[in-house]
Amino acid sequence: MFDNKEHTSIEELGEFGLISHLAKSIVLTQDATIMGVGDDAAVVKPPKGRLVMTTDMLIENVHFDLIYTPLKHLGYKAVVVNLSDIAAMNARPTHILVSISISSKFTLEAVEELYSGILMACEKFKVDLVGGDTSSSPKGLVISITAIGNADKNDLVYRTGASPNDLLCVTGDLGGAYMGLQLLEREKSVYIANPQMQPDLEGFDYIIQRQLRPEPRFDVLDILKELNIKPTAMIDISDGLSSEVMHLCKQSGVGADLYEEKLPIDTVTSNLAIEFNIDPTVAALHGGEDYELLFALAPKEYEKIKNNMDITVVGHCTEYGNGIKLISRSGVSFDLKAQGWKSF
Amino acid sequence: MFDNKEHTSIEELGEFGLISHLAKSIVLTQDATIMGVGDDAAVVKPPKGRLVMTTDMLIENVHFDLIYTPLKHLGYKAVVVNLSDIAAMNARPTHILVSISISSKFTLEAVEELYSGILMACEKFKVDLVGGDTSSSPKGLVISITAIGNADKNDLVYRTGASPNDLLCVTGDLGGAYMGLQLLEREKSVYIANPQMQPDLEGFDYIIQRQLRPEPRFDVLDILKELNIKPTAMIDISDGLSSEVMHLCKQSGVGADLYEEKLPIDTVTSNLAIEFNIDPTVAALHGGEDYELLFALAPKEYEKIKNNMDITVVGHCTEYGNGIKLISRSGVSFDLKAQGWKSF
Numbered sequence: 173m174f175d176n177k178e179h180t181s182i183e184e185l186g187e188f189g190l191i192s193h194l195a196k197s198i199v200l201t202q203d204a205t206i207m208g209v210g211d212d213a214a215v216v217k218p219p220k221g222r223l224v225m226t227t228d229m230l231i232e233n234v235h236f237d238l239i240y241t242p243l244k245h246l247g248y249k250a251v252v253v254n255l256s257d258i259a260a261m262n263a264r265p266t267h268i269l270v271s272i273s274i275s276s277k278f279t280l281e282a283v284e285e286l287y288s289g290i291l292m293a294c295e296k297f298k299v300d301l302v303g304g305d306t307s308s309s310p311k312g313l314v315i316s317i318t319a320i321g322n323a324d325k326n327d328l329v330y331r332t333g334a335s336p337n338d339l340l341c342v343t344g345d346l347g348g349a350y351m352g353l354q355l356l357e358r359e360k361s362v363y364i365a366n367p368q369m370q371p372d373l374e375g376f377d378y379i380i381q382r383q384l385r386p387e388p389r390f391d392v393l394d395i396l397k398e399l400n401i402k403p404t405a406m407i408d409i410s411d412g413l414s415s416e417v418m419h420l421c422k423q424s425g426v427g428a429d430l431y432e433e434k435l436p437i438d439t440v441t442s443n444l445a446i447e448f449n450i451d452p453t454v455a456a457l458h459g460g461e462d463y464e465l466l467f468a469l470a471p472k473e474y475e476k477i478k479n480n481m482d483i484t485v486v487g488h489c490t491e492y493g494n495g496i497k498l499i500s501r502s503g504v505s506f507d508l509k510a511q512g513w514k515s516f
Numbered sequence: 517m518f519d520n521k522e523h524t525s526i527e528e529l530g531e532f533g534l535i536s537h538l539a540k541s542i543v544l545t546q547d548a549t550i551m552g553v554g555d556d557a558a559v560v561k562p563p564k565g566r567l568v569m570t571t572d573m574l575i576e577n578v579h580f581d582l583i584y585t586p587l588k589h590l591g592y593k594a595v596v597v598n599l600s601d602i603a604a605m606n607a608r609p610t611h612i613l614v615s616i617s618i619s620s621k622f623t624l625e626a627v628e629e630l631y632s633g634i635l636m637a638c639e640k641f642k643v644d645l646v647g648g649d650t651s652s653s654p655k656g657l658v659i660s661i662t663a664i665g666n667a668d669k670n671d672l673v674y675r676t677g678a679s680p681n682d683l684l685c686v687t688g689d690l691g692g693a694y695m696g697l698q699l700l701e702r703e704k705s706v707y708i709a710n711p712q713m714q715p716d717l718e719g720f721d722y723i724i725q726r727q728l729r730p731e732p733r734f735d736v737l738d739i740l741k742e743l744n745i746k747p748t749a750m751i752d753i754s755d756g757l758s759s760e761v762m763h764l765c766k767q768s769g770v771g772a773d774l775y776e777e778k779l780p781i782d783t784v785t786s787n788l789a790i791e792f793n794i795d796p797t798v799a800a801l802h803g804g805e806d807y808e809l810l811f812a813l814a815p816k817e818y819e820k821i822k823n824n825m826d827i828t829v830v831g832h833c834t835e836y837g838n839g840i841k842l843i844s845r846s847g848v849s850f851d852l853k854a855q856g857w858k859s860f
Contacts, residue, residue, distance in 0.1 A: 206566065207674065210675075210767070211604075211605065211674050211675050211676075211767075212570060212601040212602075212604035212605055212675070212750075212751060212752055213568040213569055213570035213601050213602055213604070213605045213607070213663075213665070214568065214569050214570065215566050215567070215568055215605065215672060215674075216566065216567045216568075216569065217566065217567070218562030218563055218564070218565070218566070218567050218666070219562055220562070221562070222550065222559050222560065222561065222562070223559070223560045223561070223562045223567075224557040224558065224559055224560075225557055225558050225560065225611070225613060225646070225647060225662075225664065226556060226557035226558065226613070226647055227613040227614075227615050227647055227648060227649055227660070227662055228615070228649050229615040229616075229617055229649045229651060229658070229660055231617050231651060231652075231653050231654070231658070232654075233654050234617070234651060234652055234653060234654065235651070257556040257557050258556075258557055260555075260556035260557070261555065261556055261557045261559065263557070267569070269569060269570070269571040269662055270571075271571050271572070271573040271660050272573075273573055273575050273578070273658070302569065303569060303570055303571055304571060305571055305572050305573045305660075307573060307575060307578060307579070308575075308578055309575050309578065309658075310575070310576075310577050310578065310655070310656065311654070311655050311656075312654065312655075314573070314575070314617070314653075314658050314660075316571070316573055316615050316649075316658075316660035318569075318571055318613055318662040319557075320569065320664075321557070322562070328559060330551065330555050330559075331554075331555050331556070332555075406556075407556060408556055423554070423555075
C-alpha cells in the first residue's frame, strides 16, 4: 500500500478483542445506566412516563454506498435515523444498542471510524451506547441500531390524532437529501469513468450534508414545548413527504390538501434539481431521507408558529373522503401518490 | 415450478405492504404494551425494577445455513438467542424488535415461515413483538433482534459476583448443539455429492433439536427462585463453556477448577462425537450454541441443588492466581484455553 495509514485486520483481534477495544471509547452519561457493554445484557433504571423503542437496519449498497459515504458520517447517520423516529413520538432518546456485521475488507481502523461517528452522535444527543453485537458478514457492511427513549405519557404524539382542519407542518426544508444523493451518484459515475477526475462538489455543501449527515429535529420539539404546543399527530420524513402524509392521514382517518407553493425547498436543492431535469416539487415530495418532521397542529396554534423559520405550514387536514390532494401553483388539484423510496 | 406451493414476490408487495401483512399475525399479550408496530416507535409502560436490553444479529452463511435450517426454526432460534441473554441476567423478557433484510430469492411465503417461528417464540415466552424494520439485501438473509426485559434490582445477576469456593454449575447438557451441527454439515456434504441421497438423521433428533431449536432456561431460573437461591454470577453458554467460564472468572476476578468427569454430556452427543473422532469433552467445552446457563453459587446452596436433574456442578471458583484449570479424568490439571466459536 502506498498510503501510510495503519491497517489492522479484525481477524487478528477476534470478536471479543474487537468488542473490548471498541468499548474503551464509550463514555456513559445517562444517570439511568447501571450496566453498559460487558454483560449478557445492559441494565438501565426505567424512566418515568413511557418507554419508546425503535430499530433500523442499514445495508451496504441498499441504504448507503461507501464510495462516497465516509464511515464516520455513516455511523452518525445510522444513529440519527433511529433518533429521528424517537423525535417523531415527541420523546427523547436515552440509550442505543448497535450491531454491526462486517466483511473481511474492513480493517480495525475502518470500524473505529464508523464507531467514532456513532459515538459522536451519542455525545451530541446524550445517548448511552449500552450494548450490541459484532460479527463477520460474507459481504458488505450491515448496521442495525435500536434506540430507546422516553416521554411523559401526556407528551407522546402518535400518528393517529390529526383531525380535519388541523394544519400540516413540516420542519426545515425538503428534497435536499435526495438531490445530495443525485449529485454524489453523478460524481461517482464520473469517477468510475475516469478515476483521475476529482469530484466537483463546490457550492453544494448544504445538500451533501443533508444526505450524508442529517440531524434529528429535537430543536423543533424544544421550540414547540416552549410555545406550549403539542402536535395532534407526527411522523418523521424518512421516505418522502408524500409517503409520510399518507401514513399520517390514513392512521388519523383524515384527508389532506397540500399546497405545492408552500413546500419548503432550499435554493441549492431547487437549482440543482432543475439542472438535473428533476421538478423540485418532485424532489421535495418523493425524495426521502430528509429526517425532518411532519406534524399536524390544531388551527388555533397558527399564530404561535407562523413566523418560525424552522416550521412551514404546507397544507391542512380535510375529511377522509376528500383523499390526499396536491394543489399545484396554478391551482389545479391532483391526487397525491406515494412514490417514496422503496428498498424492495 | 413443479411444486404447488405459492410464491409471492416481496417486490410486488413493497416494504409497507410486507410490514402490514406481517403485522396482522402479531398478537400482543403484555399489559405494558401501549403501541406496537404501526408508529415511528413502540410505546411501552416502564417496568418496576430494572430494564434489561440485549441485541443479537444472525447472518446467513455465518450463523446459519438455509440448506438444513428450516426458516421457522431459524425465526424461533433468533428470538431464543436473545432471550437466553435476558435469562443470563436472571431477568424476564417482555418485548422484542425484529429487523430483517432479505435478498430477492425470498418469497413472501418464506418470510411468513420465518415470522411464524419468531411469533411462536413470542407466544411461548410471552414476549410482544413491538417493532422492527424490513428491507432488501444484496445477498442473503440478516436477522437482527433486540430483546427488552426486566428484573427486580435485587434479583439481577451479573457476571461479576463470583467468589473463590463458589460452585460452578451448568444447566442441561453440553456439546449437543455442536454435534448436531457436525451431523447436519456431514449430511449436507453427502447431499451435495449426491442430491439423490436422503439425509440419515434417524436417532439424532435430540442433537438436531439442540442445534436448530434451542430453548432459553427460564425453567431453571424458576427452580432457583423456588429454592430461594440467587447465583452470585451468571452467563449464558453461547460460545462454549470454556469461553464463558473465562468471561465469568475474569469479570469476577476469580480462577476456576473444572472437572472433566463432571461435564454433563448426553449419550447421543457423546456417541456421535466418538464416531466423528471428536473428544466429547472438546465438544462440551468448546462447542457453543447450547444456550444453557453457567452460574456460580455460594457453597451453602449445594444441598438444595445436588439432586436436581437440570443442574450439574462442574467445578468451583478458586483464587484469581490459580488460573482456569481443567482437571482431567486421570487427575491431571490443564490450563483451559478458550476455543469457542469465533465469527471472525
